Amino acid sequence: MAKTPVQFRLNGSDKAVFVDGGENLLNVLRRGVGDMSAKYGCGQGTCGVCTVLVDGEPQLACLTLAETCAGRSVDTALGLSDGPNLHPLQTAFMEHFAAQCGFCTSGMLMAAKALLDRNASPTREEVAEAISGNICRCTGYEPIINAIMDAAAKRGGGSNREQGHARV
């Protein structure tokens, strides 16, 4: 099959890869450049574990043609931390116990980052809406929503922050 050269920026670094016609971005990330942070779940855009940002917009990498990413910026969960310093969302996910098996986590983080980048102080409903395309089997979503609300509050937004649901 003919290969097409594609150049794009991944987490701020230039990448150049040869892709097959019709090859999806997820495959290029995982097999082409070795970024395993976006997960392969359903492969048809219904689970959200492959969520990455393309020019800042959340996209499902399994449904994104790699060729369409030429010249664009792709951000994955691998690029969230600044060296040893975690991104505020990653810290909040840890503090709120928002991961159990962890398979949905990188997709959740990217969906959350896309939200907070365009809305610094979302309501609880807006957070739920932003992650409604991401399936989590373990947490019941509540710790994830709490973590995103907390990350927003600590980044200076968060005027709409409400109490978490669970009380122990």
Added chain:
Amino acid sequence: MARHRGRGMAAINYPIGMNLGGDPSQALVHSNPEGKFTVTLSAIDLGQGMKQVTRQIAAETLGVPIADVYVDTADSDTGPHDMGSFASRGTHRVGNAVAAAAKEARGVMMEAAAEELEVNAADLDTDGRGNIHVKGAPSRAISVKDVAVAAQFRQGKTIAGRGIFLIPLSEVNPETGEMSPVSCYAHACLVADLEVDDETGEVTVLKMTSAYELGRAINPKMVEQQLVGGAWMGMSHALFETPEPYYPDTAHGPRDFNEYVMPGPGDICPHDIAVLERPAPDGPFGGKGPGEMCANPVLPAVANAIFNAVGVRVDSLPITPEKVLRAIKAQGGARPQGAPGGRR
């Protein structure tokens, strides 16, 4: 046509682990020459926190900092045998095995320290910060690291321990059918408040309130995490999911997440949880473990609340809008059961 509110409750008595063949777990603990410990298991952490809980149990038993303990669950070829991660058995069964292995390793460590300090091992204690000292004389001390070096390079001792937890197989009494399949029970009670739309059959869970008795909560935040997530799964099983093999024909089963319906982040409800700690006599540090019990009481509580709201008993899961509507139609309309004590 109206939306009817209902309240239902369920209480459960939940067996930890199962005893079909004894349900054993094994653990191995050893120190490397710098005084760090590895716990080797074949038990698998699926995200429920087994690695963290066994790490705490090992560190507490050994008397060393938790940072100096690593739990390796990588490989059932090279690890000691374990029955697996099921039946809410991890904290209790694996935890007991780890405690036994760590206790044996601690014994060797204290003997090695005694030889270095030229005292009786029974007179020694750990400080939990990586040192071993003579009881009542903290200055007469040696670090765990120096003990490990001495054991490895001078004394020729292996600081290691083996642990297994096995409950003898319970035989069935042929006369009465009696047996004692488990030794340890956890308990829970959950109240579900919900609303049933008698026009669409749709059920909306408004609130859950629960109390769980699960022995000592060895890691309270992880217990909370399990209970919150598990209750969501219980609600999903009660109202949404049809798992295999309960279709009339597997060809009717869902093929993907478009067809396998689950509640999303917009469908969750407030959940007030009370955790009661009653340490189990045969649990590691009294722990039983939440496990599957997180989801179980939600299903009967939801079914009872639907009866309370509209007077119908749906006896198969999930309780879909179609089943609710058919049942309401069969009894000639919704029959709210009211609330004792004039609630609402």
